[in-house]
Amino acid sequence: MKFSQFGHKFSQKTGALQLMDDLAYAAGSGQIQAMLGGGNPARIPEVEAAYQQAYSDLGAAGFSEVVASYSGSQGDAAFLQTLADFFNRQYDWGITPAHIAITNGSQNAFFYLFNLFSGAYEGGQTRQILLPLVPEYLGYADVHVDAPHFVAARPQIEATQYRGQAGFFKYRIDFAEVERLLAAGDVGAICCSRPTNPSGNVLTDAEIARLSALAASYDIPLIVDYAYGEPFPGIQFTPVQLSLAPHHILCFSLSKTGLPSLRTGIVVAAPEVIAAISALNATLSLAPGRLSAAIARPLLAHDGKGSLRQLSQEVIRPFYQARADFAIDLLRQELAGYPLRIHQPEGAIFLWLWFEGLPISTNTLYEELKAAGTLVVPGAYYFPGIDTSQDRHAHECLRMSYAQDEATLRIGISSIARLVKQAYQKGKDHAP
């Protein structure tokens, strides 16, 4: 049996597959004490209680009603209406269900969008996805049906303080580089996540506005991935505006609110983009799964107590902010005196650690940590569109999740500290 080129491309070991394999390994092997890799959200009792209430309210008979029929390929009609109303309440966008499509998870939406807006074009042109700031989500890297089509801008790095303390930094978009890449003429869309997975960076409203204007001037879409951000799960610690324009494509997800395995991505965009996504849903999987519509709809139908809006703002966000602070304190304590720098924690469920001058690559550190029972994700995965082979910064960074409980974070951070110190020490021993 011989695989096609498509088969060879997609059966390679990708970053996303590595991540999912690590999740399965952590769950099944018994060898991992601290799972700080992956993007599994925390289990938050108050949020689970709300979803459990929805499960009970739906009931067994309601379950049968929902699962007995396919939804349309755009998604469950009532859910689309509830979502349109929800977004209009929050942002006054004036959208209708024609502006919304459901996908089998947000990753699935990015497979669609990147292939819709890059790769081969009629007339022999090839277009690229422009990532205006890397590091950026590794799951983007391998979704193209043929070869990767990315151009990316390395960020400017700004030293920052967090809670009055130094040792932090923030990425800023290098707009001169972004404009240079756009002017090169083969960009099909601009894409960024907000907050950014992996760094926890939140692009400012000014940065988004400038990207939007640039995209409009090139007649290309601006895709913004809000999987960790507003309005749900709302894991961002600085206030932001969400804007919608005809050339904006906004992606949302129920995963990080606590429903990862119901696989529910939500795309808000112009109707012609939604029509293309519906068509892709039909051809690739007939229709998206429908149960999440029934489970999440009651929580999206209002914004009061027990709504997803209220839970996001008053439960989920403070939960993660407290855990981020816990992890930061522990890291700085364990690695006091070492050149640890942490990206300004502005959102998402990860800390992005930068070990400047680390004598080993974080790929090696990842392997050592895995052997010691702690999983993280090495930094170099997060630079789609960049050749990182000579890029020190990429290999000095790693992503760790802080979604685990405090005991697990203690174990994992203690391992990280021990092996990082060891690496720096070995580097000193071998220094000329």
Next chain:
Amino acid sequence: MKFSQFGHKFSQKTGALQLMDDLAYAAGSGQIQAMLGGGNPARIPEVEAAYQQAYSDLGAAGFSEVVASYSGSQGDAAFLQTLADFFNRQYDWGITPAHIAITNGSQNAFFYLFNLFSGAYEGGQTRQILLPLVPEYLGYADVHVDAPHFVAARPQIEATQYRGQAGFFKYRIDFAEVERLLAAGDVGAICCSRPTNPSGNVLTDAEIARLSALAASYDIPLIVDYAYGEPFPGIQFTPVQLSLAPHHILCFSLSKTGLPSLRTGIVVAAPEVIAAISALNATLSLAPGRLSAAIARPLLAHDGKGSLRQLSQEVIRPFYQARADFAIDLLRQELAGYPLRIHQPEGAIFLWLWFEGLPISTNTLYEELKAAGTLVVPGAYYFPGIDTSQDRHAHECLRMSYAQDEATLRIGISSIARLVKQAYQKGKDHAP
């Protein structure tokens, strides 16, 4: 905003999209009295009761356990083990979880498989999917990421009797044609559905064995789609054997057992094929949905009363057989004296009607029926790999579902009969 070639290809109006749009139209427009299009299964109380019991047994707390974590990209580990045990009990295949992957519905599996085993190959070769017998499932037609890659063999048509009555026919594989197509040298895989959607044909064990031997001799896989067949939902009215060999890829689905909107496809194949599907799952959607694993697992863990095996054989199959017979009787009664021929009803949930010499195309008949409140699917959609523009047979056939209740079948069949008679009558009036 400009779409890529991929975007243009996948945003076309495909057969699958038409079908899904019709489902949504039927559900939402209030204009359709008889939905005999689409592939939505019937709601069977005894089966729903079993799934409802599983829902209740899982409970709200169990629900949280399931949805709170991604499964691995191959699927829920416990579900894979249950499925391996299930298949080994039925067929003694000796498989392990490494032989099984879960996809977001069976359609999704075919998107993967057809792109894995046809299209562009290294070295500049292009390979095709060989459909040894068309008509074949329309959802196959548009899944290739670039252009369709099919070769197909028209069937031999054999007059048959059903319950002692003439007016029936059965498709048989034209093996001379199949061998000619294989010898042409660019076939990447052979694929068939069993029972066949749309015709209800069930390929015989001898036909499958011969296809398997041919596939083996060309070192290509034989893909068999059991979405409507053994072992669940078991909607086939003639006994069949299921064989597994290293070059077989068998596809199953929970949809037609009553869970269409949980989107659960199951692929059984050699571990290297399963690894490729897992990798595709990871890249395209991280992981398949997990809830169906929790709902269906209890019904697959044994074969006694209330198991999916028992329900398939003793409830689902007789249910559809009775409904097929009801629809057949009604059709023959309403169209007595007209040249209606029905494909031998051997399984699946459809009747395949052939109106020989019909003066209008069934595309036109479909439009007329839709305007009159009845949905069916015109035949020409079901001939991937065949140029049907000059093919009378394709345009004389249509597919109607018999999954609806008797009252709905009465309405729909009455409409079909009225408009078919009208068409024949007009043809006579205009005859020279």
